[in-house]
Amino acid sequence: MKIALIKGDGIGVDVAEAAIAVLETALKHTGEPAPRYDEIQAGAGYFKETGHDIEDGGEERAGLADAIFLGAIGLPSIRHANGTEISPHLRLRDRFGLYAGVRPVKAYPNAPQRLADPRAAGIDLVILRESTEGLFYSAAAHKRSLVVNDDEVQDVLRITRKTTTKLHRFAFNLARKRRERGHPGRLTCVDKANVFTSLAFFRQIFDEVKSEFADVPVGYNYVDAQALDLVRKPWEFDVLVMENMFGDILSDLAGGLVGGMGMAACGEIGDTTGLFQPAHGSAPDIMGEDKANPLAAILSAALMLDYLAEKLDKPSLADAADLINGAVDTGFQENVLRPMEFGGDMGTRAVTNQLLTLIGSSTAIRRSAIA
Numbered sequence: 001m002k003i004a005l006i007k008g009d010g011i012g013v014d015v016a017e018a019a020i021a022v023l024e025t026a027l028k029h030t031g032e033p034a035p036r037y038d039e040i041q042a043g044a045g046y047f048k049e050t051g052h053d054i055e056d057g058g059e060e061r062a063g064l065a066d067a068i069f070l071g072a073i074g075l076p077s078i079r080h081a082n083g084t085e086i087s088p089h090l091r092l093r094d095r096f097g098l099y100a101g102v103r104p105v106k107a108y109p110n111a112p113q114r115l116a117d118p119r120a121a122g123i124d125l126v127i128l129r130e131s132t133e134g135l136f137y138s139a140a141a142h143k144r145s146l147v148v149n150d151d152e153v154q155d156v157l158r159i160t161r162k163t164t165t166k167l168h169r170f171a172f173n174l175a176r177k178r179r180e181r182g183h184p185g186r187l188t189c190v191d192k193a194n195v196f197t198s199l200a201f202f203r204q205i206f207d208e209v210k211s212e213f214a215d216v217p218v219g220y221n222y223v224d225a226q227a228l229d230l231v232r233k234p235w236e237f238d239v240l241v242m243e244n245m246f247g248d249i250l251s252d253l254a255g256g257l258v259g260g261m262g263m264a265a266c267g268e269i270g271d272t273t274g275l276f277q278p279a280h281g282s283a284p285d286i287m288g289e290d291k292a293n294p295l296a297a298i299l300s301a302a303l304m305l306d307y308l309a310e311k312l313d314k315p316s317l318a319d320a321a322d323l324i325n326g327a328v329d330t331g332f333q334e335n336v337l338r339p340m341e342f343g344g345d346m347g348t349r350a351v352t353n354q355l356l357t358l359i360g361s362s363t364a365i366r367r368s369a370i371a
Contacts, residue, residue: 003035003065005038005069006070008282011348012071012072015278016071018348021356022359026323027305027320031316040055042058047086054088063095066308066311067274068275075282077284096273098132099130100268102266102268105125105127105234105251106263108332110338111332112259112342112343119235124183125234125240127250128239130163138156159199168241172209172210175238189203190222191242202243203220206241221240223246230253260293265296274304274307289347290347292341298355302325323359337355
């Protein structure tokens with residue numbers, strides 16, 4: 001495997017290195033070699049030094065890898081003249097058509113649960129965020145605003161049949177896979193079809209694709225009602241598909257229900273490549289202080305292995321992903337994962353080392369059972 005590695009800014013460096021260590025250990029225990037890495041310099045820090053947000057040829061090199069892994073991009077103190085963030089990762093999404101933004105949301109035992117209802121302990125859903133169009137089509141990095149002057153700015157919310165059809169097919173297939181793994185497999189279309197023509201079109205295409213997946217149960221929710229329901233009854237949802245900006249907002253809300261953004265894994269998947277990153281920011285105030293929670297990055301690495309298992313037709317990579325996910329589950333169940341983000345006593349290195357131990361011990365248990 002060849003991985004394009006962008007560590008980026010702030011704690012992106014810390015958590016990317018933690019994710020690599022855990023990924024390589026899981027691969028070793030499944031008989032797979034470590035990946036080859038093409039490290040690409042990018043981010044706000046690089047922009048400050050060079051005036052460029054990614055090194056020359058970096059975007060092209062990223063596209064040649066089997067997958068892209070990113071730590072975090074952006075620093076509050078370094079912005080473009082108009083106040084917008086340094087965001088080369090948005091161009092990577094656009095360039096490689098990474099339309100399917102997969103955001104798992106899962107509650108773990110002994111991790112903070114923000115809802116008092118005991119059913120919150122069973123939260124386990126996926127927000128599927130279209131990642132190339134919607135309102136982000138006009139993101140400052142793309143320079144596509146219709147009107148920009150000192151009196152008015154107009155941005156565009158773009159929904160196309162081609163991208164939205166691919167997104168909805170991805171969503172229905174994801175719901176099927178979830179059902180095969182014991183989840184409800186229910187797919188909810190989240191939109192604002194009652195107000196916006198573009199989002200009525202989004203729902204229209206959902207209904208067209210639905211006819212190809214008669215076995216998948218579906219539901220509908222307007223985005224404002226969905227925000228309410230993610231607080232009121234999130235345990236009733238399994239897979240939710242939505243426009244880009246809606247997904248950006250609701251995935252953060254949902255992440256807050258299960259502890260915080262330190263648990264927010266993310267995969268952005270297109271037809272030919274995928275980019276995987278923790279959904280949190282760069283938190284420069286704790287960079288290098290061994291305080292960052294690396295679990296979002298580590299869980300993103302597991303998502304990447306699952307993706308590569310299918311892309312490269314290597315089931316052993318999915319086994320490695322299962323080792324990582326199982327170690328995180330066990331670590332919380334046994335209360336041996338206690339990130340500082342949750343008021344615990346374990347920094348980045350301690351969480352990482354504990355997972356390395358858990359992966360090793362779970363492998364030994366599996367071998368013993370086979371023997």
